Amino acid sequence: PPPNVTGALHLGHAARSATEDLMIRRARMQQRPTLWLPGVDHASIAAQWVLRRVLADEGTTPEELGRERYLERMWRFMDETRPVIMGQQRRLGISADWGRERFTMDARSARAVRVAFKRLYEDGLAYRGQKLVNWCPGCGTSVSDLEVIGTPEQGRLWSVRYHLLPEGAAPGASPSHDETITVATTRPETILGDTAVAVHPEDPRYAALVGRTVRIPFVDRDVPIIADAFVERDFGTGAVKVTPAHDHTDFATGERHGLPRVDVMTDAATMSEEAGPFAGLTREACRERILADLAAVGDLAAEVDHELAIGRCQRSDDIVEPRLKTQWFIDVKPMADRAMKAVRERRTRFVPERFEKVFFDWLENIYDWNISRQLWWGHRIPAWYCPDGHVTVSDDGSGPQRCVECRSVELTQDEDTFDTWFSSGLWPFSTLGWPDESQDLRTYYPTTVMETAHDILFFWVARMMMLGEWLTNEEPFSVVYLSGLIRDPYGKKMSKTKGNVIDPLQIMDDIGADALRFALINGAAPGADQRLGPSRLDGARNFANKLWNAARFVLGARPEELPTDAVLALPDRAQLGPAEHWILSRCQVAVREAETAYAAFQFAEASRVLHMAIWSEYCDWYLEMAKVRLAASADPAARVATWQVLAWVLDRYLRMLHPVMPHITEEIWGRLPHRPDDGDLLITAAWPAQDQPGPAADEGQAAAVADLLELVTQMRNARADAGIEPSTWLQADLRFDDEREAVVFEALADTVARLARVRPVLLPAGSSPSESAALVVVSRGAEARLSVRVEDRERDRARLQKELDETERLLASTRAKLANEAFVSRAPSHVVEGVRTTEAELQALAERIREHIGE
RNA sequence: GGGCGAUUGGCUCAGUCGGUUAGAGCGCGCGGUUCACAUCCGCGAGGUCACUGGUUCGAAUCCAGUAUCGCCCACCA
Numbered sequence: 026p027p028p029n030v031t032g033a034l035h036l037g038h039a040a041r042s043a044t045e046d047l048m049i050r051r052a053r054m055q056q057r058p059t060l061w062l063p064g065v066d067h068a069s070i071a072a073q074w075v076l077r078r079v080l081a082d083e084g085t086t087p088e089e090l091g092r093e094r095y096l097e098r099m100w101r102f103m104d105e106t107r108p109v110i111m112g113q114q115r116r117l118g119i120s121a122d123w124g125r126e127r128f129t130m131d132a133r134s135a136r137a138v139r140v141a142f143k144r145l146y147e148d149g150l151a152y153r154g155q156k157l158v159n160w161c162p163g164c165g166t167s168v169s170d171l172e173v174i175g176t177p178e179q180g181r182l183w184s185v186r187y188h189l190l191p192e193g194a195a196p197g198a199s200p201s202h203d204e205t206i207t208v209a210t211t212r213p214e215t216i217l218g219d220t221a222v223a224v225h226p227e228d229p230r231y232a233a234l235v236g237r238t239v240r241i242p243f244v245d246r247d248v249p250i251i252a253d254a255f256v257e258r259d260f261g262t263g264a265v266k267v268t269p270a271h272d273h274t275d276f277a278t279g280e281r282h283g284l285p286r287v288d289v290m291t292d293a294a295t296m297s298e299e300a301g302p303f304a305g306l307t308r309e310a311c312r313e314r315i316l317a318d319l320a321a322v323g324d325l326a327a328e329v330d331h332e333l334a335i336g337r338c339q340r341s342d343d344i345v346e347p348r349l350k351t352q353w354f355i356d357v358k359p360m361a362d363r364a365m366k367a368v369r370e371r372r373t374r375f376v377p378e379r380f381e382k383v384f385f386d387w388l389e390n391i392y393d394w395n396i397s398r399q400l401w402w403g404h405r406i407p408a409w410y411c412p413d414g415h416v417t418v419s420d421d422g423s424g425p426q427r428c429v430e431c432r433s434v435e436l437t438q439d440e441d442t443f444d445t446w447f448s449s450g451l452w453p454f455s456t457l458g459w460p461d462e463s464q465d466l467r468t469y470y471p472t473t474v475m476e477t478a479h480d481i482l483f484f485w486v487a488r489m490m491m492l493g494e495w496l497t498n499e500e501p502f503s504v505v506y507l508s509g510l511i512r513d514p515y516g517k518k519m520s521k522t523k524g525n526v527i528d529p530l531q532i533m534d535d536i537g538a539d540a541l542r543f544a545l546i547n548g549a550a551p552g553a554d555q556r557l558g559p560s561r562l563d564g565a566r567n568f569a570n571k572l573w574n575a576a577r578f579v580l581g582a583r584p585e586e587l588p589t590d591a592v593l594a595l596p597d598r599a600q601l602g603p604a605e606h607w608i609l610s611r612c613q614v615a616v617r618e619a620e621t622a623y624a625a626f627q628f629a630e631a632s633r634v635l636h637m638a639i640w641s642e643y644c645d646w647y648l649e650m651a652k653v654r655l656a657a658s659a660d661p662a663a664r665v666a667t668w669q670v671l672a673w674v675l676d677r678y679l680r681m682l683h684p685v686m687p688h689i690t691e692e693i694w695g696r697l698p699h700r701p702d703d704g705d706l707l708i709t710a711a712w713p714a715q716d717q718p719g720p721a722a723d724e725g726q727a728a729a730v731a732d733l734l735e736l737v738t739q740m741r742n743a744r745a746d747a748g749i750e751p752s753t754w755l756q757a758d759l760r761f762d763d764e765r766e767a768v769v770f771e772a773l774a775d776t777v778a779r780l781a782r783v784r785p786v787l788l789p790a791g792s793s794p795s796e797s798a799a800l801v802v803v804s805r806g807a808e809a810r811l812s813v814r815v816e817d818r819e820r821d822r823a824r825l826q827k828e829l830d831e832t833e834r835l836l837a838s839t840r841a842k843l844a845n846e847a848f849v850s851r852a853p854s855h856v857v858e859g860v861r862t863t864e865a866e867l868q869a870l871a872e873r874i875r876e877h878i879g880e
Numbered sequence: 881g882g883g884c885g886a887u888u889g890g891c892u893c894a895g896u897c898g899g900u901u902a903g904a905g906c907g908c909g910c911g912g913u914u915c916a917c918a919u920c921c922g923c924g925a926g927g928u929c930a931c932u933g934g935u936u937c938g939a940a941u942c943c944a945g946u947a948u949c950g951c952c953c954a955c956c957a
Binding site for chain 2: 175182208209210211212223255256257259260261264265266267268272273274275276277278333334379380382383386387390479480482483514516536547548550552553554555556558560561563564566567568569570571573574575576577578579580581582621622625627629630633636637641644645648652738741742744745746748750751752779782831834835838842845846847848849850851852853856859860863
C-alpha cells in the first residue's frame with residue numbers, strides 16, 4: 026500500500042515493506058514474472074493538516090493564500106516530502122520497481138479518477154443529492170462513515186416536557202399547560218431542529234397521543250406525534266424527539282414520514298439563524314442555555330448520567346456533526362455484491378481466512394459512500410453545473426464545453442474534491458495504465474497478492490475490490506494477506522504522544538535493515554498484532570551476527586586444494602562422511618519445511634525454521650564437526666569434500682533466507698562459489714525448493730549421527746552434573762548395540778572427542794564393563810563410561826536415578842496405553858506399533874540404567 | 881447489543897492433519913580465555929496448555945458453556 030506522501034517511515038511501513046519484499050523476492054527467485062509497484066498516496070486530509078502547520082510557521086494560512094496559491098504551495102511541499110519517504114523506504118532494501126513509482130495525484134491517476142467517476146455516474150451509481158453527511162467542524166469537510174470513530178463517553182440523558190396543543194386546536198394556538206409528552210435526549214441543542222415526536226405504534230402509554238400536535242419550545246414550531254417501530258419502548262421515556270437534519274436515525278424516520286428538515290447549525294458548529302434566540306452560540310453554549318431555560322420553566326423533567334458513543338473525527342478528534350448537505354454519493358451496494366461474489370467464488374481469498382466474515386459483515390450492511398470533500402488538495406470532482414442546475418459529468422481533462430442538457434456554456438465546476446480513498450481504490454489498475462488496455466494491464470492484472478494491515482480492510486481493500494470488479498470486471502487480486510499492527514512491548518499502540526515509538530531508521534542505524542526485517546517477520550503471525558521491543562530486536566541482531574560469523578569461518582576455511590574457479594558442487598558421494606550425510610539430510614528437511622511455510626504465508630514459521638537450522642544445526646553441530654575434517658592433518662580430498670558440503674549447504678540456507686534478509690545473504694553469497702547456471706546476484710538466483718534436490722543423503726548414516734550427537738549431549742550433561750572441569754580430558758569407553766552405529770562412530774571418533782572432550786575407545790559389543798570408577802551414560806542404542814575419580818562419580822548418582830525415574834514414568838504411561846484394549850483395537854496400527862517400539866526401547870533403557878545404579 | 885480473536889514456563893510467542901517425552905527466544909541458575917562468533921559456547925531449572933463439561937481408544941489441538949483481556953461493527957435517542 027502506498028504510504029502517505031507527507032509521512033515519515035514508521036514501523037508499520039517497515040513491517041509491510043518487509044513482508045511484501047519477502048513475497049516479491051521469493052517469487053522472483055522462483056522465476057515468476059514479478060512486479061511490485063511503489064508509490065505514495067496524496068492523503069488529502071492528512072496532508073492538509075501537515076501543510077497548515079507548515080504555513081502557520083511561515084506566518085500564513087490556507088485561507089489567506091486562496092485555493093490556487095495554496096495548491097501551488099502544496100505541490101512544492103510534495104516535491105520536498107516525497108523523496109524523503111521514498112528514500113526511507115529504500116533503506117529497508119525493498120526490491121520494488123523503482124522506475125515505475127506512482128503517485129495518486131499524478132496525471133495518470135487523475136485521468137483514471139475522472140473516467141471511473143464518469144462510468145459510475147453513467148451506471149447510475151454516482152449521484153448528487155441532499156443527505157446527511159458526517160461533518161467535521163475541525164477539518165471543515167465531510168468525512169465518510171469509516172472516519173467517524175464511535176467513542177464511549179460519559180454523557181447525560183435529559184427528559185424534556187413538550188406541551189401538546191389542545192385536541193383539534195388550530196396551528197398557532199396556545200399549547201396546553203398540563204398536557205405534555207416527555208422525550209429523552211442526549212443532545213438538547215437539537216431540540217431547535219425537531220420536526221416530530223415519535224412513539225412506538227404498540228405502546229399503550231402513547232397510543233392516544235399519536236396524531237396530536239406538540240409545540241417545540243424556543244422556536245415555537247408545531248410538530249406531529251408520529252408512530253414508528255424504530256422507537257425502543259424501554260429506553261428513556263419511550264418517546265423520541267425527531268430531528269431529521271441532525272441525526273442519521275431521525276433522517277431516515279423523516280424520510281418515512283415526510284418530515285421537514287430544519288438545519289440549526291453552521292459549518293463552524295455554531296447555531297444558525299434557524300436556532301432563533303440561540304443563533305450564533307456554539308453548540309456547547311447553546312446546550313447549556315437551553316437546559317437552563319427549560320429548567321427555569323419547569324420543563325426539564327429528569328436528568329441522569331448516561332454512557333453513550335460519541336462520533337469523533339478520526340483525524341481531528343472533533344465531535345462529528347450529522348449535517349444536511351448536497352454532495353456526491355456512491356451507491357455501493359451493486360459493487361459490494363460483485364466484490365462478495367468474487368470471494369464466494371474463491372477468486373479472491375483472505376489470509377487469514379477469518380477476515381472473510383468481517384469483510385462480508387461490512388459489505389452486507391454498507392451504506393452509500395459520501396465521496397465529496399470540502400478540501401482543496403485532492404482530485405476535483407469532474408462535475409459541472411450550469412445556471413439552471415443541470416449536472417454535466419466529464420472525463421475530459423479540460424472539462425466539458427457545454428451543459429449536456431441545455432447546451433449552456435456557463436459552467437461552474439464542483440468546488441469539492443474526492444475522498445482520497447476513491448483514487449486509492451483504483452490503485453491496482455490505475456497504476457497499470459487503466460483505462461487504457463495497456464500491455465502492463467494485460468500482463469499484470471489481476472494482480473496476485475494484496476498485502477496490508479487489517480485496519481484498512483474496509484477503507485482500502487474492500488474499496489479496491491468493489492471498484493476493481495465493477496470497472497474492470499475482474500478481481501483486482503487473488504489473495505489478500507492481512508497483517509496485524511505493531512505494538513510496544515506492553516501491547517500498547519505506538520504513538521508519539523505516549524513516547525513509545527520505535528523509529529525504524531534509528532533501528533536500522535543500530536542493528537541494520539536485515540535484523541529489523543528479521544525481527545518484524547519472525548514475530549508476525551498472519552492477522553495478529555505483534556509486540557516489538559528491544560529483546561526481539563537484539564535476538565535478530567544476534568542472528569545476523571551469527572550468520573555473518575559462520576560465513577566468515579566457512580570462507581576462511583576454504584582449502585587451498587580447491588581451484589579458485591571451482592563451481593559450487595557437492596563432492597562425489599564416496600567422499601561424504603557421516604556428518605556430511607547428516608547435515609545434507611537436515612538441510613533438505615529445513616528447505617522443505619521453510620518452503621511449506623512460505624507457500625502457506627506462514628512467514629514467521631519460515632524464518633523460525635531457517636533460524637533453527639542455521640544456528641542449532643549448521644553452526645552448533647556441523648561447523649564443529651567439519652573443523653575436525655578440515656584440519657590440516659586430514660586427507661586433502663576429505664578436506665575439499667567437507668568444504669564443498671559446507672559451502673553447498675550454506676548456499677541453500679542463503680537462498681531460502683534471502684527474502685527475509687536480503688543484504689547479508691547477498692553479501693555472503695557473492696563470496697561463495699556459484700553453480701554454472703547462476704548469475705552474479707543472489708536476488709535472481711534459483712529458488713532451492715524447486716531446483717534439483719541434489720543427491721539424497723544416506724538417511725541411515727544421518728540417523729546414526731543424530732544418535733551419536735545425542736550421546737555427546739549426554740556425556741556433556743554427565744560431566745557438568747559431576748562438576749568435571751570443562752577443560753579436563755576424560756577417557757570414554759563406548760559401546761553400541763547396533764553395528765552400523767559403531768561404524769559411524771569410528772568414522773567420527775575424533776569429532777566425538779572434540780565435541781565431548783573425551784578420548785573415546787570403542788568396546789566390542791559384548792565386552793564386560795570397565796571396573797574403574799566411571800560416569801555412566803546410557804542412551805537408547807549406546808552407552809558410554811567416562812573414567813573419573815571416585816569422588817566425582819559419587820556426585821553422579823543422582824543423575825542416573827533421575828534418568829531412571831523419568832524413563833520409568835514414560836514406560837508406565839506407554840504400558841498403560843498398551844494395556845488399554847480399546848486403544849490397541851481402535852487406534853491405527855502404525856500408531857500402536859510406534860508405541861510398542863517405544864515401550865521396548867524404554868524397557869531396555871530402564872534395565873540398563875538400573876544395572877549401573879546397582880554397581 | 882452483535883461479531884471476531886486471545887488465554888501454553890517469569891516475559892514474548894510457536895504448536896497448521898487429534899497420537900511428539902508440549903517447543904523456541906528472552907530472562908533465570910551453574911560452568912566456560914576450545915584458533916567463526918562473549919552480539920558467543922556448554923549444562924540446567926522452570927508448564928495440572930484459563931476454567932467446567934462433552935466427543936474420542938486418545939484432546940493444548942474438536943464441540944458446548946463460563947471467566948478474563950483485546951479488537952471490529954452497531955441508528956436505545
